[in-house]
């Protein structure tokens with residue numbers, strides 16, 4: 001549908017933020033997101049300053065039949081933060097972070113990143129569960145669940161939500177919490193951006209840090225032993241311990257096995273609990289030390305820079321069996337990109353103690369999560385990297401539980417809607433569909449891991 005210059009000018013004039021169009025300077029920057037594979041050209045990018053801008057943008061998109069995308073941190077690999085030829089509600093100017101140290105709560109705007117939030121909360125020695133790479137958006141991560149170093153102790157990011165301000169498809173600004181619109185509150189804790197645009201979040205905070213954490217590096221020829229050690233260690237570890245294992249490449253180009261640890265508790269106790277981790281091997285590099293929580297949250301950032309090409313595959317594993325370990329290691333020997341890492345995370349703890357029916361987040365009982373994070377720079381290498389990732393995923397499917405964490409899904413062009421269903425059990429998926437029918441029957445919010453009404 002064509003939009004007249006006058007209509008556009010009237011719309012832009014009403015906004016507290018601004019509009020960026022293809023002919024404007026800065027358009028190419030405004031349509032850049034974290035995954036450089038995504039090259040979409042929206043007709044309008046609306047830099048929203050507040051919920052009113054969001055309401056106006058929704059009305060404008062509806063009235064002109066424009067596809068609609070919502071951008072929080074713009075970090076999702078799928079590129080759903082952008083659409084071609086449509087309107088992007090860009091929340092990145094919404095940077096409010098208000099910390100209430102007495103109540104231990106935080107109100108956080110829809111465009112805040114975890115780096116920004118962690119820094120503000122840690123100024124008062126507080127934090128809540130968030131993603132392990134600072135540039136990731138609070139919004140997208142929380143709406144899909146949100147795993148991080150604090151999750152085994154304090155639950156997922158969405159488990160720490162007290163309330164959300166949401167603009168629904170009909171343009172209403174609603175507050176959702178346990179008491180108000182509890183059906184929506186259930187849905188936004190794991191159901192992603194399907195039910196509205198979240199303009200602000202209220203979180204519970206916890207006293208955190210300083211902590212013990214960091215990386216232990218092992219040579220690749222001992223990768224099998226390191227992953228066996230990982231399996232045993234995490235299964236017996238207290239909730240204070242979060243441990244990631246990864247096959248990756250060291251800065252000098254050698255393949256390595258990495259164990260990335262955080263102990264969320266008194267550092268002296270952490271020294272004792274993490275001792276076996278530091279003695280095993282021993283590691284060729286032991287960089288586990290006392291640090292601030294903000295520093296812990298920064299250690300993986302250099303491995304996941306913006307502007308690099310990304311293709312990911314992920315799924316929960318039924319078990320980390322000997323055969324699964326062997327498959328991972330053998331396949332990694334042929335990894336085409338030195339930036340690529342095969343990551344394992346272990347859930348459990350407080351994540352598994354929230355009732356499966358209490359929130360939309362799927363698979364509370366999942367333990368090992370496999371994320372094949374393929375990263376490379378040269379577009380000429382797309383094919384070889386995508387093929388390698390898909391081959392590894394295929395080889396790992398026999399060990400998968402069938403479930404997946406919705407926030408790690410990519411575009412999933414081949415598998416499509418089936419992979420979104422796999423993020424939820426069938427009963428939960430049906431409940432999400434019913435909620436979608438109630439709040440967004442036209443599927444206005446469909447640039448996401450879509451629940452079809």
Ligand SMILES: Cc1cc2nc3c(=O)[nH]c(=O)nc-3n(C[C@H](O)[C@H](O)[C@H](O)COP(=O)(O)OP(=O)(O)OC[C@H]3O[C@@H](n4cnc5c(N)ncnc54)[C@H](O)[C@@H]3O)c2cc1C
Nearest residue numbers: 072073074075076131132137139140141146147193198448
């Ligand atoms: C390098 C990297 C590290 C990661 N680490 C973690 C991690 O430690 N733990 C973890 O759980 N996940 C992690 N993730 C996955 C992450 O949770 C998702 O990519 C998440 O979607 C990012 O949120 P965003 O706001 O940046 O995303 P965006 O790309 O902006 O949006 C993602 C989706 O959410 C929707 N959305 C975004 N904001 C809003 C809003 N305000 N209202 C409604 N819908 C919205 C979008 O429309 C889109 O569909 C990581 C991803 C990357 C790339």
